Amino acid sequence: MTESFADRRARLMGPNVPTFYQSPVHIVKGQGVWLWDANGKRYLDCYNNVAHVGHCHPRVVAAIAGQAATLNTHTRYFHDGVLDYIERLTATLNHGISQAIMVCTGSEANDIALRMAQAVTGKTGMIATDNTYHGNTTAVSQLSTRKPPIGGYAPNIRLVPSPETLRPVGGTVEGQASAFAAHVTRAIAELEDAGFGFAGMLFCPVFANEGLPTLPPGFLAPTIKAIRQAGGVVIADEVQPGFGRVGSHFWGHDLMGIAPDIVTVGKPMANGHPVAAVLARPDGMAAFRDAFNYFNTFGGNPVSAAACNAVLDVMIDEGLQQNAAVVSAHILNRLRALRHPLLADVRATGMFFGVEFVTDAAMTPATEFVANLVEVMVDRGFILNKIGRGGGALKIRPPLPFSVENADQLVDTLADVLKILPVPA
């Protein structure tokens, strides 16, 4: 009997390896915003932020191929590519952030950021939210809440309730900013009382994994004030919002009007080539570099730098941040025109959308309904997924070249499916 793909995968990768969808798609080809499976079926990619400038963008592919044929080595030798890139990337940042450590994954970047905050402050206590994901190293996985970490919870971590749109911290949308900050203040006090002291807080400035809540201007001001007053370091995890996805700004923290000390970046920066980075001011960088002789064999290698530089070139030449601003406004308008008995909220932060469904007035997430909705949309050729507490929101987060026409294809189909999908009693 022929072994199924799923069985072969489990035999070679082990059990419990995450897939998307009840019948995982078997993708063999990508181009721009399109993906094709092994049967030749075409999908509109409304989900993948890694293929930031579009799948297999020819300029990124050419940069990788050209540099891979010329030289690929490590940064203990001098090479211009990585320096040119850091210079360009830090030019997009304010707040005195002018230096970078290049690594290979967002997990590595956040793992460094935690230690940089500890090196700057001489303290070890860290805060994150209670419904997020920042990476998978031993240290960074302590900031996730899905399962108890192997070896037990680290005592120097505190997780605060994450902001939400429909179930706001403190009970009201108006009071959420101060209620969230109060939780942070309490966590800081706990860390100080426990003897760890407070090193800093690591968070996504738009709280993407938390469900992408709609937050008013200045939402983070009282939290930042609490962190600063306690001498802590502000770490902005820009793996999701960075690189123009939010449309109005290049960075999520600029959209939110905050000044981080450290910025971490990853997924979109090289369109899928394994690259990530920690960006910091010279004072923070020096504290880390003096405390730890960090070196990353693959980090900042010439091929990675070429891929990164090509992504910035494409961003500029194709006006992709502006496209994100224009197309996301169109998508948001169209999503807001949808009508459905369970539809509770439509929200966006640039080219990143949450479409939330609830089963009752208590705002219970419509977990099963959204799961079914995702499956039907995939079956109809639209790659998307779910997000937020209980998985009650559709997550739409396409590559940036997504067009108005693509948007209409997506929302037209979504409207059709919402008309026919059974609504739980």
Next chain:
Amino acid sequence: MTESFADRRARLMGPNVPTFYQSPVHIVKGQGVWLWDANGKRYLDCYNNVAHVGHCHPRVVAAIAGQAATLNTHTRYFHDGVLDYIERLTATLNHGISQAIMVCTGSEANDIALRMAQAVTGKTGMIATDNTYHGNTTAVSQLSTRKPPIGGYAPNIRLVPSPETLRPVGGTVEGQASAFAAHVTRAIAELEDAGFGFAGMLFCPVFANEGLPTLPPGFLAPTIKAIRQAGGVVIADEVQPGFGRVGSHFWGHDLMGIAPDIVTVGKPMANGHPVAAVLARPDGMAAFRDAFNYFNTFGGNPVSAAACNAVLDVMIDEGLQQNAAVVSAHILNRLRALRHPLLADVRATGMFFGVEFVTDAAMTPATEFVANLVEVMVDRGFILNKIGRGGGALKIRPPLPFSVENADQLVDTLADVLKILPVPA
């Protein structure tokens, strides 16, 4: 005034970023075993193990370019490339090791391996040697001894004296195997007494970073017995010896005649593309996968898998493991014919050589002499470096296509330089 390259690098990357050599080389091109700097000067690469099948090997470059133009996405969708690769790679392994987690760096691989040992045993205590390096994450950097880790030493780690050729553990070469095992036994008892219990030991089977000591057959038997008796997991870090470098075997642990539970791999496996992996038996893999929902965005992506598959193809078609066996024997013979008043030992494990110099009968490492020797060799166009305690040994570890002719070029020049280099009084 024009900013120097070193100044620009410090401005953009921060202080204290490691380089090689007093005047770091500025490499712009690589091909096979050759590198060229920005002035057109050519160097014979006698050092870089990342460019395992030779710099910019056209088949690896073509595999990367072709797959990057076709599809690059993550493993939550099905794709054949990563499964084909795991199937091929695990076919080279014995001891029931048949599964893999694909990641991006050796650091990530060892970070997982530590947690896998903890998930298998339910204990947290880990052992490594006191003169090594296994990676740079928060958890893995606890196994390095160069500087106190940021945040302080983890209490669940014990470091045992590393084996050496000229300064053996326990004082004699004959007694080193049992003396080393006795230190491991003591460390296990300490971890158990401290309440952590013993999860396992992570080590390079040929102790490459420790200085590549010459070890008799069966050297590790008493250590493995001690680990097994205590219920611990044996983790072989094959980042350096793996993939045929040792010549006689594909893996360092097979050369050393031991049966690891977990194998970690990295640098050479995709010739510089950021790929690494954790290889394990189904029981260990299941324990980890059940305890932690591990997912790595870039790990095992189609481009990485294509690069990995191409490296295996080249290894086989060009007979590079056999070349390592033949050429390394030639190099070792030629190095052993060298005569110099400070030369104390010449040793090899396949295509990886240590040439150790000492200043006195007490076997004090000739640190400064070797540092000067490296600088002069680089100036003459030979890329190599130093290794071992005190940096007293030349480290020679070329890409595997290194030929007998390359070997003669290297050793002829080394003999010339040894004749003229000032010997400290």
